[in-house]
Amino acid sequence: MTELDSLVAPTLTFLIFAPLLAGVVALLWPRGLVLDLLSISLGAISLVLLVPLSGTVMGQGPLLLELGGHELPLGIPLYVDGLALAMLWLTALTGLGTAVYASGWLRSVSHPSGQQYRVLWFLLWSGLNALFVSGDLFNIYVTLEITTLAAVPLVALARGREALSAAMQYLYFALVGSILFLLGVALVYAETGLLALPELSARESEAAGPGETIALLAITVGLAMKAALFPAHGWLPRAHAAASPPASALLSALVAKAAAYLVIRLWLGPFEAAWTPAVAQLMGVVGVLGILYGSLQALRQHRLKPVIAYSTVAQLGYLLLLIPLASVVAWQGVIYHALVHGLAKAAFFLAAGNLILGIGHDRLVGLAGCDRVLSKNLLAMAVAGVAIAGLPPTGGFIAKWWMITAALEQGQWWWAVAIGMGGLLAALYVFRVVSFAVHSPRPWHEEPLRETRHGLNRLLLWPPVLLAAAAVALGMTGELLAPFLAVGAPEVSP
Template sequence: MTTVLPLIIVVPILAAVGAFVLPRWSFPVALVGSLATVGLAVALAIEATATGAVRHTIGGWRAPLGIDLVLDGLALVMVLLTALIGLAITLYGRGYFGRAAPETEKGRQAVYFWALWMFLWAALNALFLSGDVFNLYVTLELLGFSAVALTALADKPNVLKAAMRYLIVSLSGSLMYLTGVAFLYGGFGVLDIAQLSSLTRETPALAVAAALMTAGLAMKTALFPLHFWLPPAHANAAAPVSALLSALVVKGSFYILLRLWLEVLYPLAGTFVPQVISLLGVGAIVWGSLQAIRQTRLKLLIAYSTVAQLGYLFVLIPILALERDNTLVLGGVICFVLAHASAKAAAFLSAGNILQALNDDKLSKLDGLMRALPLTVTAFGLAGLSLVALPPSGGFVAKWLMLDVAISRGYWGLTVVIVGGGLLAAVYVMRVMGRLFKQAAQPEVLSALKPVPRVMEFSAFGLALLAIGLGFAGVYVLRLLEIGARAVAGGG
């Protein structure tokens, strides 16, 4: 049995504790923790590609009371994604929080940031690797708490209120999920996903569980019309936190939803529930994009873009539940997750750079920034390409797969939505890019810009390159997804 699997959760937790108790050393501790976690993720990838899916029972305690960690292709892809984006955010955070002493306000924020961020990373890894529905609940809560606390770091009225709304939504979503778990256990007597997978059939208990869990998770993933909490939280948080929330945290709850429909709730594939989810996804694409077009602040625009892009994740759920063994459908959704995560992180980090330089993110102030911050603007532009799904980019590959699914099955309505969403995305991306390319209306503003640390520019640019590079990685992502696709039998 491997020992690396639990380490990828333990190491970031240790880093979180270390960053908290050694405030003067919080960044070095977090950096070491980040590097080690990335190394562990790579080690896991090598192991899983060599030996197939991995199942580990912590401390030898068997289910139902013990904790099983399961690493299959899907989990591995998510762990790797988190590692890549996580590393960039750690580097960015260094530039963002600087070297302020822990006694100052900024230094205090920095210590909390490093500790909470490491904790959040651990929660994400634990979530992706959880093998049973109850542990998923616990990790979901840990993720939610660290995300809320990170949002609240800035200590301004709007930020605190956004964090409070976020907490309320997050908690009610988790409690709905937990009630769903109770119904699952009452109906089938097990919590292990692999065991549930072979037991579930279309019963009232499953239907109630499906409704509760789906609603709760959709709320936490900000699925339209339950998205109201997301834009203020994502737009008001500190730049690295915004990137984390939009790129990774919402993907955590979506990951659970995806797993549930793939492995537990699929007997309900023919009912109206997945259809409703899909329709709400369509609503998200349309509404989110239109709202993004209307925004006058860059970070709000990006946040509404997240609302829209999250919609794409849901539109294929009915097909996914019906065709569980079709890696291409799952591949489309997962490629979209990867592309959106990297592009959105790059966009938020670029916006953070612009905010740092201008001390403002009103769109009307962005004229001519291409000349002043070429690297940051290029990063935003590349991220925008992926969001619009123009080739070559990860977004293009994802849309290609999704359109392939829609067109080959004759879903013309879905085709129109996917294509139209891309055009709407082009409109809001161009609202920003057009200004950045413009001649500066006020040259004196450009000469008074505050300097942006190089590491912040380069980490945003690196993530943008990742979003583009994913356009050439489709084959490899699909190959990773094949690893142990639902082959990990219940170990309990």
């Protein structure tokens, strides 16, 4: 190992423990301004630290860090490859953007639970970073629970009957999901005596018994409940629509994705021996059904936030396409999709939050005319929507391009058709929202637009604009980032 390694351990330690400690500070010392500055500077430091970490991963291949110097099989490993790296970048970028936004939002609405929001956000951040770098099944279970325990109260914080009821539903899904996940982990351990992902991946692939297949089933169903993968999506549209805008942005961009991330992380590699190509096709079909169902529901909603939430159900479906495709190009495409969707979805929810702040509600018919008072914000929302739909020149286009290339290369053209359909439907629901907003307000409209004399607070305007811009900018950097993403990509299955 080389000298760069001296930075790896401190970087990963910082990413996990700095937000955790900040959460404790936030709990003990409730100073809004200080905590907002802390949150923003932690986000900025994370981004800076990720640069050398990315260089190391690029230079040395997937990193395996054995905690406390205890070697496998005794120790607990942290594992960073292209996929984990992309998720860490996404967490840092979205986290920073949302932190800036939240500092403005909590002031604008004089949020009574701003303090709790800050504590939960720090804990969530720590849990997510830990989840993305965990290389051990049981450790993943623990980080998944930390994430859940921070995410559910973020929904409940929005107060009101609907938010509480949505949070309750989310909690029960998450609770049963986590028990199923733990059952899967127990079955794997009973069958193999292993928990570390690198060791599970390194096994001879023919040796998977029926116990392992049941384990993978339990783990997948459990994670699907947490990620709201179709058909276990029931809680997501309610919860993500009821939460406050910064919380919705975090939940949609990061939390749901974290569980979906685990599905592809575990299917490719550790459990490769436990499924057959037919099962992989089935997972792809589930993904496509999610894409179609989520998109069609998004087209039918009458309020803005449920549109965005159903869009998340749809967009998560693409991640499952990696399982039947399982090539390096598909791997790049799916990770890129996760990145672009995360940035764009956060931008979308934050911009929607600004609309709600500006006009007092999010009913689509009432958006008419808001382009005059909130033009930049609306533009950010439209651009984010275009990135989600995957139109050029955004990053979403590159992601879909790679996924379609992978599908055609392997003669599995039906996935290419599904990806195209999904893009078309996404374009439809995005343009439907935008067309509501650019309509002229009807003269008899009962609720005239609230006067926004001072315009939007800059802290509220810039995060969605910049996050949407980042989702577009990813359209230019595909070739540059591809080698980073490809680190640790699974070999093409025969």
